Amino acid sequence: MKELAPASFWSEATRAARLAASPRDRLVLWACQVAHSLRYRVPSLVAPLGLEPSIRCHGSVLRAPIRFSDDDWLAFQQVFLEEEYCWRGSVPRTIVDAGANCGFASLWLASRFPEADLCSVEPHPALAQALRRTLALNSVQSTVIEAALTPKDGKATLFQGALSTAHSLLAGMPLGGTGTVEVETVSMPSLLAKLGWRDVDLLKLDIEGGEVALLAGSPEWLRRVGGIVGELHGAYSPEQLTADLKPAGFSVEVRGSRPPHLFTAAR
Numbered sequence: 001m002k003e004l005a006p007a008s009f010w011s012e013a014t015r016a017a018r019l020a021a022s023p024r025d026r027l028v029l030w031a032c033q034v035a036h037s038l039r040y041r042v043p044s045l046v047a048p049l050g051l052e053p054s055i056r057c058h059g060s061v062l063r064a065p066i067r068f069s070d071d072d073w074l075a076f077q078q079v080f081l082e083e084e085y086c087w088r089g090s091v092p093r094t095i096v097d098a099g100a101n102c103g104f105a106s107l108w109l110a111s112r113f114p115e116a117d118l119c120s121v122e123p124h125p126a127l128a129q130a131l132r133r134t135l136a137l138n139s140v141q142s143t144v145i146e147a148a149l150t151p152k153d154g155k156a157t158l159f160q161g162a163l164s165t166a167h168s169l170l171a172g173m174p175l176g177g178t179g180t181v182e183v184e185t186v187s188m189p190s191l192l193a194k195l196g197w198r199d200v201d202l203l204k205l206d207i208e209g210g211e212v213a214l215l216a217g218s219p220e221w222l223r224r225v226g227g228i229v230g231e232l233h234g235a236y237s238p239e240q241l242t243a244d245l246k247p248a249g250f251s252v253e254v255r256g257s258r259p260p261h262l263f264t265a266a267r
Helices: 006-017 023-038 072-081 104-112 125-137 188-195 211-215 220-224 238-248
Strands: 054-057 060-063 094-098 117-121 143-145 154-159 180-186 202-205 227-231 251-255 262-266
Touching (some): 023 054, 023 072, 054 104, 060 104, 104 125, 104 202, 143 188, 180 188, 188 220, 238 251, 238 262
Antiparallel strands (some): 054 060, 154 180, 227 262, 251 262
């Protein structure tokens, strides 16, 4: 990940500060930006730190625990500043957050759709722990499944990236690999059976290249999904995504001129 230029640093810090729930939280958000900028210069100094700003989102006050031993601040920016997983389709009753990371996307979705039933799926043990803490701090009810969403149930090797937002089941995907961990895997049919859901109204999908195998060949379970919002990685092109989703009745909108592409798929 490249370091922020000074102009970008001030711009990102100012944007984040606008979300603050109080003047104190504005200062905490500025401190988060400073700490993140130092994370790659003096990691031994920054890694032990943790900050917990409160922000306003969809009319609610949310607590966002930021660990600087990981890349929670990047996840915060993607979810709350860029709103990468914004869904403007029909209001969902059931939501699966696949690739939930430290929990910010689940938090955003829960605040946006408070009446929906939510399931958060995250395979990495440390991130799953952070996810549970984020949800608990905000009294968000979500079924946490510590597994990777894949075509089949079982186990798989998760390749850890230098960025905690980039762990992947694909060996060539993570930026600067830092080892591996064995994780559980769960298929969508098995996940729905565990939840007791017939359908998923909204699937948020950011699984660092795992979407290639998951969506390949337009699996039958896609007919049980109402909409998808997510991110494409690696060689999985918008054209291939459309080819996989169109047989299940989806129209696809892709944002961004270069990878990773953001996309929305709706019926």
